[in-house]
Amino acid sequence: MDWINKLNESINYIEENLTGEISYEVISKIAGCSVYNFQRMFSYIADKPLSEYIRNRRLTMAAFELLNNNERIIDISLKYGYESQDAFTRAFKNFHGVLPSKVRNETVQLRSCPKISFQITIKGENHMNYKIEQWPEFKVMGISQKLKTEKAFEVIPKLWEDAWKDGTMQNLLDNFPNYRPSGFLGIAQGGEWGESEDMEYIIAVTNYVDTAKCEYVPVIEGMKEFTYPAATWAVFEANGELPGVIQNVYKQFYSEWLPNSGYELDNLPVIECYMQENQQEVWIAVVKK
Known part of the structure; x- marks a missing residue:
């Protein structure tokens, strides 16, 4: 229940502000995860981006105020975070389908976005294949780019596209050591525990695992190396067509697996492993409650 309570506390914070x-x-500090992970978790469970939910809640409450008091539209605009009445009017019309001025002068149909409430769900129709692994320290090598967390969902697909075009992926493939975590890795790090709204996204392969028989693979010229400590990882099978299969893993993880597991999120990046023939894994670091 701790995870669900934290999520609902984060929604309460949004509502109060x-x-x-x-x-x-x-928001992410309340939930106990990074800004990026909270945004991703929210979008998978709520089926809409966090920014859209906040905007829709504000426009819902603004409509109630237009109906129930005589405040000037410009004052309501400023109250709900719009710099001008024109900006508010455009957003209001996009959401409700009518101009705010018509709400007071005519009988019009309006939309409502209710406050979200998270609950534990135990559905059981779609099982999850996973392992809990105590994994040693490991290193990855690859490329990275720093970006604003709020732009991550737009920028990251372009990073992969560019990496294939400019030869980065072929370079990694030519030097591929095939250590676990396996395949091409997508790693989102930074902004941990709500300390920053900036993050770093890494496209990489594992080049060393701290075990007796593992041989270190030197970093390719022009690439970077990142080290992750020994930790407990929940490793989820995500075999099937992208991106739907990965999205389903996250949705089930946050809404079903994590609340019932006895674990909570560790302060480490989530790792997506892309292998051959539509085989994928998602590595999520966890700790016992």
Whole structure:
């Protein structure tokens, strides 16, 4: 229940600050995960981006105020975070389908986005294949780019596309050691525990695992090396067509597996492993409650 309670506390924070500043850093601190992981978790469970949910909640409450009091539209605009009445009017019309001025003068149909509430679900129709592994320290080599967390979902697909075009992926493939975590790795790190709204995304392969028989593979010229400590990892099978299969793993993990598992998230990046023939794994670091 701790995970569900934290999520609901984060939603309460949003609700209490619809007419003020909403900090993604504060939201993620309440939830106990990075800004990026919270945004990703929210989008998988709620089926909409966090930014869209906040915008829709504000526009829902603004409509109620237009119906129930005589405040000027410009004042309501500023109250809900819009710099001008024109910006508010455009957003209001996009969401509700009508101009805010018509709400007071005509009988119009409006949309409502209710406050979200998270609950434990135990569905059971789709099983998850996973392992809990005590994995030693390991290193990865690859390329990375720093970006704003809020832009991650737009920028990351382009990074993969560019890496294939500019020969980076072929270079990794030519020097591929085939250590676990396996395949091409997508790693989102930074902004941990709400300390920053910036993050770093890494495309890499594992080049060393701290075991007696593992041989270190030197870093390819022009690439970077990153080290991750020994930790407990929940490793989920995600075989099937992308991106749907990965999205389903995250949705089930956050809404079903984690609340019932006796674990909570560790302060480490989530690793997506892309292998051959639509075989994938998702590595999520966890700790016992």
